[in-house]
Amino acid sequence: MKKNQLLCLTALFLLIAGCSKNAGEAAGTEILPGAKGSAATLASPAGDVVGKVTTGYQGWFGAAGDGSPLNSWQHMNLESWPDVREYLNTYSGTPFNQGGVGEPGFTGNLGNGQPARMFSSWSSQTVAKHMQWMQQYGIDCVALQRFGSYMAPGAKKNFFDQVVAKARNSAETYGRKFYIMYDCSATDACEADWTSSMKTHTNSSAYAKQNGKPVVCFWGVGKSGRGTMADWVTKINWFKAQGCYVIGGVLQGWRGNADMSAYLACDMIMPWMVGKTTGFQGWYADDLAWCNANGKDYQADIYPGTAFYNTNGASSPKNQIKRAHGDFMWSQFAAARNANVKSVYISMFDELNEATQIMKTAENASMIPAGKYFLTLDADGVSISSDFYLRLTNDGVKMVKGLTGYTATHPTSHR
Secondary structure (H helix, E strand, O other): OOOHHHHHHHHHHHHHHHHHHHHHHHHHEEEEOOOOOOOOOOOOOOOOOOOOOOEEEEOEEEOOOOOOOOOOEEOOOOEEEEEEEOOOOOOOOOOOOOOOEEEEOOOOOOOOOEOOEEOOOHHHHHHHHHHHHHHHOOOOOEEEEHHHHHOOHHHHHHHHHHHHHHHHHHHHHHHOOEEEEOOOOOOOOHEEEEHHHHHHHHHHEEEEEEEEEEEEEOOOOOOOOOOHHHHHHHHHHHHHOOOOEEEEEOOOOHHOOOOHHHHHHHHHEEEEOOOOOOOOHHHHHHHHHHHHOOEEEEEEEEEEEEHHHHHHHHHHHOEEEHHHHHHHHHHHHHHHHOOOOEEEEEEOOOOOOOOOOOOOOOOHHHOOEEOOOOOOOOOOOOOOOOHHOOOOOOOOHHHHHOOOOOOOOOOOOOO
């Protein structure tokens, strides 16, 4: 072979190799505009959860007179009070807690003189309104919480089965995705519940799919008191054998566990951040690096703040982890963007009991039961509209997705 022919073939080989390398990089990595740090390897392509924002949804509020199978007040240990002006069905007589002490049913007024009324998750209009807000404020997907206590036959199961059905119908109406998130122990009978009650919802066009598989999440994987790692592996692998894409909801310190088998069995890891106050970017980056190295998808948890005073009393301070009128939550969105995170979980949509809700909430004392304590949105000294955290979430999601530029401070107006 002549020297010039050899040189030409060598050059051609290098060109092809270079193109292949670049193509592989393009398929496997992406750096968001304005993001810092190394490129994030994508274990899976964008789908209904990868590259999307999901919010947790309890759907567990019930009221006496709501006509549900329970037909009684449920989960009224409220830390925050909802803004119910857009609900068609509301109820009087809520027996809420104050400083850890249960109060009799309250039939009085709000600070503004209007009757104090509470919604029920049983109402189809309530669930539809929440899905409508998710559509309006750019939330892609909802994780419907399902506890072990919901699985035994009876009124409670009937209640929550119907809440899932109502959420399905509203998700279809408003173009949102949803999936089942079991908050459970490794030995709870989720397999039977899935087969008999929940699997049917995967037929819905709104049921979240990732990599063509219906999504299921387990919150509490590796948590003390919720079963062995071997039991978790058995449960996760059973659902994967049914064709499911499995998300593991884990604790913050999950990477320090000596036994990683259950985490390695999952398709996606979502570490719970509620209670954490600093260092989010480092946690997100390190979690993401582990997931990238092990071929797992990663979902960063973001929350607005939290408090448990009305549930626990003096052992939990009022306004324990302050929202700082949106600054705290935005710091997490900024950290996620800087860490090249692609997928986000918002804790939570309607968790009024722990004051992590982003749904429309009482702005000030005029919108809560008169003379009672509830954590209002102006608690940190700034007047905020009831939909502020929905609007903040919308802006944060746009930044994480790279639809807007990076900013360390939130662009969302308080009112």
